[in-house]
Amino acid sequence: MLVSEVMLQQTPVTRVLPIWQEWMDRWPTPAALAAEPAGEAVRAWGRLGYPRRALRLYAAAAAITADHDGVVPDSFDGLLTLPGVGTYTAAAVAAFAYGRRATVVDTNIRRVQARVISGSALPAPTLSAAEMRLAAALLPEEGAQSAKWNAAVMELGALVCTARAPKCGNCPIRSECAWLAAGQPAPSYVAKGQPWAGTDRQVRGAVMGVLRATRMPIQRELFFAPVPELGDDGLDGTTFSESLRSQLRRLHSLMAPESQLERAIEGLLQDGLAQSREGGLLLPD
């Protein structure tokens, strides 16, 4: 449950499923994961996105092994101490893994509340204390019932009360929806999208792609070298796998300025997603 909830942060379930399955097959327990180098977690994360989550999940596994006898904490507060576990994930694990009464508030629940109760098309850009209070007030008293409630409201938001084209005609509570009653008024604000092409994030992603493709340190020159420099073998005579070559081509195709590449690499080192060794760059131990 913990692994799935972290993977599901900002990530659609269809993309999580296969990675989660591989992950659980390989590391059935926190101790099993903690016994390996952190880089293995990052590599197994694949292209799920936000790879720092892999690092934090790894750190959480280490903390659980060292401080909790290898058992995932069952309380909201205990879960909250784990790296990469915020209020949503702590509540979700407490509720769904342990049947505890916990106030789960994710983007789906926020949207359902905004529509049904507040009558607005979308929740505010940032989570407010008022929303948390509302969710807490709506939550059934009994533990198992509250867990079911959390799952139900989240699922309603994910499948019916969706952001883009809500299926109000099929909604089981359409007669109680303030937003529908008000004639589905338009959102009061416009979400600002995240730029991607040309950003540091894109470059970081491409660098990570290179590092995941090999266990050898990648010399810095290779990140900066223009595509034609990539021959059949490396500057030092080492041979490149087809996957590594492919990732290097992907990075080079971005034609990122050297300063941006430097910045991206520096950021990855800073975040612990990469380390320097033998004059090259590779995933962390």
Added chain:
DNA sequence: TAGACGTGGCC
């Protein structure tokens, strides 16, 4: 508290 942080499917 606003901004950084990946990725790919959908319309």
Added chain:
DNA sequence: TGGCCAAGTCT
């Protein structure tokens, strides 16, 4: 084609 969006967390 391109913006929108997905079960957030951390600083």
